[in-house]
Amino acid sequence: MTDRRRINGPPSGTRPAVFASSLNSASDIATGRPQRQRQPNELRKIFLKTGLIPSASGSAYLEYEPSASLAAARSSPKSLIPPSSALKLACTVHGPKPLPRSATFSPNLVLTTHIKYAPFAARKRKGHIRDASERDLGVHLETALRGVIVAERWPKSGLDITITILEAEDDRWWGDAPDSHDAPWGMMNVLAGCITAASAAISDARIDCLDLIAGGVAAIVADESEDGEAKPKLMLDTDPAEHKAILSACVVAYMPSRDEITEIWLKGDSSKALLGPDDKRSGHEALLDGAVDAARGAHSVLAEAVRESAERFAGLAPGGGATQ
Amino acid sequence: MASTLPALAIPGQRLGPVTSYSAGPGTHVQQSNVYASIAGPVVVEPAQPGSKGKATLSVSRSIRAPGTGNASKPVTTAPGAKPAATSATPKPKVKYNTLPAVDSVVLARVTRVQKRQATVSILVVLDESGSTQGVNPSQTTSDNDNIEAILSSAANPENHSSSDELRFQALIRKEDVRAVEKDRVVMDEMFRVGDIVRGTVISLGDQSFYYLTTARNDLGVVMARSEAGNMMFPVSWKEMRDSVTGQAEMRKVARPF
Numbered sequence: 001m002t003d004r005r006r007i008n009g010p011p012s013g014t015r016p017a018v019f020a021s022s023l024n025s026a027s028d029i030a031t032g033r034p035q036r037q038r039q040p041n042e043l044r045k046i047f048l049k050t051g052l053i054p055s056a057s058g059s060a061y062l063e064y065e066p067s068a069s070l071a072a073a074r075s076s077p078k079s080l081i082p083p084s085s086a087l088k089l090a091c092t093v094h095g096p097k098p099l100p101r102s103a104t105f106s107p108n109l110v111l112t113t114h115i116k117y118a119p120f121a122a123r124k125r126k127g128h129i130r131d132a133s134e135r136d137l138g139v140h141l142e143t144a145l146r147g148v149i150v151a152e153r154w155p156k157s158g159l160d161i162t163i164t165i166l167e168a169e170d171d172r173w174w175g176d177a178p179d180s181h182d183a184p185w186g187m188m189n190v191l192a193g194c195i196t197a198a199s200a201a202i203s204d205a206r207i208d209c210l211d212l213i214a215g216g217v218a219a220i221v222a223d224e225s226e227d228g229e230a231k232p233k234l235m236l237d238t239d240p241a242e243h244k245a246i247l248s249a250c251v252v253a254y255m256p257s258r259d260e261i262t263e264i265w266l267k268g269d270s271s272k273a274l275l276g277p278d279d280k281r282s283g284h285e286a287l288l289d290g291a292v293d294a295a296r297g298a299h300s301v302l303a304e305a306v307r308e309s310a311e312r313f314a315g316l317a318p319g320g321g322a323t324q
Numbered sequence: 325m326a327s328t329l330p331a332l333a334i335p336g337q338r339l340g341p342v343t344s345y346s347a348g349p350g351t352h353v354q355q356s357n358v359y360a361s362i363a364g365p366v367v368v369e370p371a372q373p374g375s376k377g378k379a380t381l382s383v384s385r386s387i388r389a390p391g392t393g394n395a396s397k398p399v400t401t402a403p404g405a406k407p408a409a410t411s412a413t414p415k416p417k418v419k420y421n422t423l424p425a426v427d428s429v430v431l432a433r434v435t436r437v438q439k440r441q442a443t444v445s446i447l448v449v450l451d452e453s454g455s456t457q458g459v460n461p462s463q464t465t466s467d468n469d470n471i472e473a474i475l476s477s478a479a480n481p482e483n484h485s486s487s488d489e490l491r492f493q494a495l496i497r498k499e500d501v502r503a504v505e506k507d508r509v510v511m512d513e514m515f516r517v518g519d520i521v522r523g524t525v526i527s528l529g530d531q532s533f534y535y536l537t538t539a540r541n542d543l544g545v546v547m548a549r550s551e552a553g554n555m556m557f558p559v560s561w562k563e564m565r566d567s568v569t570g571q572a573e574m575r576k577v578a579r580p581f
Contacts, residue, residue, distance in 0.1 A: 096423060097490055098490070098491065098492045098493065098532075099531065099532075101532050103531060104531050105530055105531035106531070150352060150361055154423060155423070155528060156423070156492075156528060156531070157423060203334065203335055203362070203363045204363075206362045206363065206364070206385055207362070208335075208350070208352070208361040208362055209335040209336070209361055209362070210335070210336065210352065210354070210359070210361065211335055211336030211359075212334060212335050212336050255336065256336070257336040257337070257338065257359070258336070258354065303334055306334045306335070306363050307332060307334050307363070309363055310332050310333075310334060310363035310364050310365075311332060313363070313364060314332065314364065314365050
C-alpha cells in the first residue's frame, strides 16, 4: 500500500551507502574496544532526579555514568564514533485518572506501561511506532511494577507510565570485530534502568507502593585474560560494549525491605560460571544473587532521590540530583 | 511512645510495630510492622484519651499535615495569598492524588442535563476540613493546580469538552437533587450546562460514573452564568439573578456562607 501522507523515497529503490570500516587492522580492534575499568562488583554511578516534568503527576530522569573509555575517547579522539553509550531515560507517570469510557469496572488501579526508544537512542535507528522489543520491555516493566503498587487503594482509575529512552545501552561494541557477541544484552540494562526510574516516578506521584523497587543486572562474562583463556566470571552492571562475550545475563526487580523479587529475566547459558572454590551455588543462583546485589546498589540511589522528592514536596529543601 | 519515628518516610520504610501503632492512610502492614507506602511527612495521631486504641500512624499526602515535627507548615493562607514561609524559594505546586470517595464533597461542572439526570465532571475533591466550613480554594486538595482558574473558566463553553475526558465523571439523578418534593423535580430548573455544583458522593457507581447528591441545604449550584452570560447571584434556595439584567433563573442553589 502506498503511503500518501508523507513524501516517499524514489520508487525504484536506492542502494545503501557502504562505508569503509574505520577499523583497519587487528590492532585497531584491540585498542578500540572499550575495557571495563571497574571491579567486577562495582556499579556505574547513577543520576536520578524526580519531578522534572511539571505536567505529569510524577516523573523521573535517570542517567548512568558513561564508561571510562568514553572519557578517554573524548580527551584523545581516535574516531568520531563514541566507544560506548550510557543509558539516559525519562519516565512520566500520569494519573490516577478516570478509565476510558469503554473500559469495564475495575476496583483496582489499572496499570499501563509504555516504553519507547527515541529514534536516535540506539546506534540502529528506531521507528516511531513501538516495535516488538519495546512492547516486550513494556510487559516486563508492567510485571515488575504490578507487584509493588497497592492497586486496591485506587479504585476506578488508571495509571499510565511512559518511558522515553533517550540513549540506550549498546547491545555490543559497534566495531564489526569477528568475536563480538550478537544478542540484545543492552535491553536488560535498559529494563533495569526503567524499573528504577519508574519506581521513583511512581513515588513522586504518591501512588501507594509496598516498597521502592530497584532493577539490577548481573552477567556471566567470558573475557579472555592475558593467557588467552576465557574464564567465565560473574560481573555486576555490565556494559555490553565492554565485553567480548556475555554468556548469560539476568535482570531482577527487587524490593529490598521485603527481600522480594517481582520480575526476573534470565537469558543465556549460566552453567559455565567459574565461581570461587568454596562457592557451591549454581550459575543461575550466582547470577540472581549478583543481580539482587546490583539492585541493592541502585536502591540506595533511588531512596535518596525519593527522599529528595518528599522533601521538595514538604517544602523543606530545594531539589537537587542524587548520585551514587 | 517510640521516639524513633522519622520525620520523612519513603515507601518501604519501617515505621513501627503494630503493637503500638495502627496503620493510617499512606501506610501498610507487613509482618506485624507498619511500613510507609508513600513518600512524605510522617503523622502520628494520638489515640482518643479514654479509649484503648493505639496511635494512628499515617504518611501525609497533604502539605498541611499538622504535627509532623517539621516546622514548615503554613496552615492558614488567605485565598490567593502566598504562604509567607516560602517566600525565599518559589514554592513548587503541590500535587495530590485524592480520588472521590463516598461522603467526600466535590465541586463539579455540569456537562449535560437530561430529564432524569445531570452529568457532571468532577473538578475538585474538597478537603475533609474544608467541607464543613466552605470553599476556601487554598485549602482544597486536588491535583488541579489553580482552582480559581478552573472555576472562573467554568461557564466558558469553549473549554468544556477538551479536559472533561481527563476528569472523573459523575451523575446527579433526579431523585438526588433535593431532599423534599423529590417527585416534582424538573432537571432544567435545577441545573444548566456550565454551572458549578457542590455535591457529595453517595456511591462510586459503575465503571464510568460516580453518583452525587445535592440533597442538602449547603449543596447545589455555587456558580452559574445567566443566559446572557453574566455571573448570577443567589436570591433564594431555588432562584439566582443576573447581576446586570436582573433576569431571574431557576437553580438548586447551595446555601451561601
